[in-house]
Amino acid sequence: MKHWSGFGVLLGIAVAWEIAGRFGFIHKLFFPPATKILTSFVTMVVSGEVLRHVGVSMWRAGLGYVLAAVIAIALGILMGYWRAAYESFEIVVELLRAVPPPAIIPVAIVFLGIGDQMKIFIILFSCAFPILVNTIDGVRGVDPVLIRTAQTFGLGQARLIWRVVIPAASPFIMTGLRIALAIALILVVISEMVGATSGIGYFILDAQRSFRIPQMYAGMLVLALLGYALNRGFLLADSWLMGWHRGAMERQR
Amino acid sequence: MLEVRELKKEFQPLSGKPVVAIGSVSFRVEAGQFVSIVGPSGCGKSSLLLCIAGLSRPTSGQVLLHERPVTGPPEGLILLFQEYNKSLMPWRSVLKNVCFGLENRPGMSRDHVEAEARRYVELVGLRGFESHHPWELSGGMQQRVAIARALVRHPEVLLMDEPFGSLDALTRIELEDTLLRLWESLRATILFVTHDIEEAVYLSDRVYVLSRRPSRVIEEIDVKLERPRNQLSTREDPRFIQARHHVFELISREMAKE
Amino acid sequence: MRLPWKGLLVLGGCLVLWEILARQSGALAAYFPPASRVAATLIDIVKSGDLPPHIAASLRRFAEGYAIAAVLAVSVGLALGLWRGFYHLVEPLVELLRPMPSPATIPIAILFLGIGDEMKIAVTVYAGFWPILLNTIDGVRAIDPVLMNTAATFRLGPWQRFWKIVLPAASPQIVTGLRVSLAIALILVVTSEMVVSNDGLGFYILDRQRSFQISEMYAAIVALAMIGYALNRVFLAVDDWAMAWHKGLTRKEER
Numbered sequence: 001m002k003h004w005s006g007f008g009v010l011l012g013i014a015v016a017w018e019i020a021g022r023f024g025f026i027h028k029l030f031f032p033p034a035t036k037i038l039t040s041f042v043t044m045v046v047s048g049e050v051l052r053h054v055g056v057s058m059w060r061a062g063l064g065y066v067l068a069a070v071i072a073i074a075l076g077i078l079m080g081y082w083r084a085a086y087e088s089f090e091i092v093v094e095l096l097r098a099v100p101p102p103a104i105i106p107v108a109i110v111f112l113g114i115g116d117q118m119k120i121f122i123i124l125f126s127c128a129f130p131i132l133v134n135t136i137d138g139v140r141g142v143d144p145v146l147i148r149t150a151q152t153f154g155l156g157q158a159r160l161i162w163r164v165v166i167p168a169a170s171p172f173i174m175t176g177l178r179i180a181l182a183i184a185l186i187l188v189v190i191s192e193m194v195g196a197t198s199g200i201g202y203f204i205l206d207a208q209r210s211f212r213i214p215q216m217y218a219g220m221l222v223l224a225l226l227g228y229a230l231n232r233g234f235l236l237a238d239s240w241l242m243g244w245h246r247g248a249m250e251r252q253r
Numbered sequence: 254m255l256e257v258r259e260l261k262k263e264f265q266p267l268s269g270k271p272v273v274a275i276g277s278v279s280f281r282v283e284a285g286q287f288v289s290i291v292g293p294s295g296c297g298k299s300s301l302l303l304c305i306a307g308l309s310r311p312t313s314g315q316v317l318l319h320e321r322p323v324t325g326p327p328e329g330l331i332l333l334f335q336e337y338n339k340s341l342m343p344w345r346s347v348l349k350n351v352c353f354g355l356e357n358r359p360g361m362s363r364d365h366v367e368a369e370a371r372r373y374v375e376l377v378g379l380r381g382f383e384s385h386h387p388w389e390l391s392g393g394m395q396q397r398v399a400i401a402r403a404l405v406r407h408p409e410v411l412l413m414d415e416p417f418g419s420l421d422a423l424t425r426i427e428l429e430d431t432l433l434r435l436w437e438s439l440r441a442t443i444l445f446v447t448h449d450i451e452e453a454v455y456l457s458d459r460v461y462v463l464s465r466r467p468s469r470v471i472e473e474i475d476v477k478l479e480r481p482r483n484q485l486s487t488r489e490d491p492r493f494i495q496a497r498h499h500v501f502e503l504i505s506r507e508m509a510k511e
Numbered sequence: 512m513r514l515p516w517k518g519l520l521v522l523g524g525c526l527v528l529w530e531i532l533a534r535q536s537g538a539l540a541a542y543f544p545p546a547s548r549v550a551a552t553l554i555d556i557v558k559s560g561d562l563p564p565h566i567a568a569s570l571r572r573f574a575e576g577y578a579i580a581a582v583l584a585v586s587v588g589l590a591l592g593l594w595r596g597f598y599h600l601v602e603p604l605v606e607l608l609r610p611m612p613s614p615a616t617i618p619i620a621i622l623f624l625g626i627g628d629e630m631k632i633a634v635t636v637y638a639g640f641w642p643i644l645l646n647t648i649d650g651v652r653a654i655d656p657v658l659m660n661t662a663a664t665f666r667l668g669p670w671q672r673f674w675k676i677v678l679p680a681a682s683p684q685i686v687t688g689l690r691v692s693l694a695i696a697l698i699l700v701v702t703s704e705m706v707v708s709n710d711g712l713g714f715y716i717l718d719r720q721r722s723f724q725i726s727e728m729y730a731a732i733v734a735l736a737m738i739g740y741a742l743n744r745v746f747l748a749v750d751d752w753a754m755a756w757h758k759g760l761t762r763k764e765e766r
Contacts, residue, residue, distance in 0.1 A: 005596075006603040013604070030622045084517065091518035092525055098740035100694070102702045102713065103732050106720035110542045110728075145339040148308050152332040153406070155357055163356075167344045179691075185612040186695075190702050193614060194717070201614070205706070208618035220615050227610030248343040248388040 032214045041218035050222055057199040061188040064123025072128040076135025101126035105194050114195035126187045127180035138172025171245045174238055255282040260314035262300050274300050276467030289445045289453035292463030293508045298446045302414050306332040329409040335418045337395040341387040347398050348383040354405040373401040393424035410442045454496045462503045544726045553730035569700055569712040576635025577696045584640045588647025613638035614702055631703040639696040643688035650684025683757045686750055
């Protein structure tokens with residue numbers, strides 16, 4: 001990073017926070033000094049307490065996300081490629097997509113209890129739609145010239161999809177996957193807040209309810225760092241896989 | 254070897270009567286010939302090629318390749334589009350794009366495919382660009398990649414839909430000569446669609462002139478110029494000028510019709 | 512308009528399947544009421560006045576939170592997109608806060624704002640803010656320099672340049688952000704009502720589940736889905752009307 005001014009600002013905020021917290025300018029209990037939050041962050045990480053919660057959350061989010069990706073990409077290719085499939089499922093997809101995912105939590109609790117299955121299902125449900133919709137858009141947007149070219153080279157249906165349609169649609173699929181990554185994190189936190197005894201979402205809400213305020217802030221810090229790391233990891237994978245796409249786009253401008 | 258018999262193509266717009274794009278077109282292309290089709294814009298040249306390539310169904314009439322009707326994309330026939338930037342795969346390197354031409358050939362080892370692809374990359378004059386991506390190349394070079402990808406498959410018939418239409422004049426001249434050189438050494442049959450009259454005459458053994466919509470063949474012109482052709486001497490030859498003159502008159506007359 | 516009969520057929524099939532499965536479910540019957548009963552319950556709770564106040568509460572929170580988020584994020588985003596220096600100042604802060612899942616702010620909001628409307632609107636604003644902000648910044652940055660240079664040769668002042676060039680040129684991206692935020696804001700309204708509340712659709716759905724009024728729970732979810740669908744439709748209609756020029760342009764480029 002070249003712009004240190006920004007980190008100066010960040011540091012300034014931390015110092016202001018520290019002073020406000022120490023002198024109780026905002027609220028003595030609810031607004032602890034930054035150092036206190038950092039101390040409990042370090043303690044929690046060292047003791048492994050928070051890592052256990054993070055691990056549980058990541059397992060739920062990861063499994064739900066991967067399942068959603070597999071199902072939604074497959075269905076998206078089907079619906080993007082065959083008009084009849086699109087026309088048949090469009091209405092059902094549009095209706096299900098309109099349900100805000102947290103509203104499904106009570107239904108999932110009824111059928112699956114309040115364990116991991118419920119949370120994984122919620123994450124699967126909410127991640128599936130952005131991936132599905134973007135995959136459909138991507139597949140429909142594949143240039144007819146490209147498809148015709150592949151056909152004139154005698155490619156069969158299966159090879160055409162595998163070698164041409166999927167790579168050509170992949171920038172859109174990646175967009176869907178990136179949106180879904182953020183949604184998976186949101187939903188794992190929500191589902192752990194509504195019904196759970198473990199996970200980082202539970203940890204934060206529980207810390208607030210039992211007035212362990214520095215721990216609550218530290219938990220949020222953990223979540224922010226986690227989100228940041230996942231996002232970075234995704235961007236790294238994206239730039240590795242989709243380097244060709246960025247080059248082609250820049251060339252067009 | 255390739256024959257188009259009374260081919261007719263209609264399109265059904267969203268509302269109203271069907272539009273007849275191709276009225277009734279018939280012609281023959283003999284093995285090893287270089288044949289061009291010229292006509293005023295909107296005469297259905299591209300739909301005609303799609304029908305010949307088996308990518309679109311004619312409303313009536315048929316296309317015969319070796320006396321057999323074409324119903325789907327036939328083996329040994331490749332269609333090359335004007336839009337090189339859309340027909341190449343941006344996620345593959347130049348070499349891998351050319352490899353694509355052979356990939357679904359059974360019984361070819363990966364090494365063999367790659368060696369052949371390398372050879373054709375060199376033949377079209379792109380040695381040294383194997384690992385570039387198409388979007389890193391100029392338009393003319395991209396179209397060379399598309400040509401290499403088509404030729405590596407040794408097609409009997411190569412259909413070309415205004416392949417040089419969006420290139421600048423100098424690049425175009427270069428590519429015309431590259432194409433002729435490759436055609437002469439590989440002895441493929443080429444059916445070339447263009448709206449450039451001089452290009453058609455310069456390249457071809459025979460030129461078919463199409464009418465306006467609904468199109469039909471109004472004349473077939475045999476071009477009796479020596480090969481190999483030369484950008485200067487061929488274009489200055491009185492027979493070239495005469496042929497060009499004749500085709501130009503036919504098309505202007507067509508365009509003037511209401 | 513042609514009737515999408517295939518889609519309606521599949522939808523009908525799904526409903527019939529639901530009806531049959533629910534009627535055969537035996538032990539699960541209490542958790543899985545048939546579609547017809549859910550529909551009847553929905554009509555009941557709307558007519559009896561049980562549901563409407565909750566819908567009104569949720570919609571009010573949504574509208575306030577979304578509107579504040581939009582105004583705030585578009586203004587900040589335009590400023591950050593136009594002035595690089597300003598952007599560099601806050602970049603690390605944005606990078607740190609943006610990936611944090613927004614529901615994590617609910618506990619803090621409870622601490623400072625209590626469990627009333629302010630808390631719910633605040634978290635909705637926070638969640639809705641980020642997608643609009645990031646898209647607005649991107650939209651401003653992606654404006655073609657040719658357009659800005661054209662404005663300069665016509666000697667447009669900074670204010671005119673802003674109104675006549677920057678805002679319209681960035682608007683397609685801004686609309687994309689607004690659309691993403693629409694869904695997220697609705698999620699946060701429902702979630703905050705689930706975590707702590709005594710009204711709103713989120714509360715209603717979770718409360719009916721806890722008191723085993725399963726038909727009511729399903730009916731409220733259906734109502735929520737219809738609201739989400741309607742909001743999206745309204746958004747698309749406004750978008751179609753306001754962004755017609757952009758649609759025409761992109762369609763032309765595709766050809």
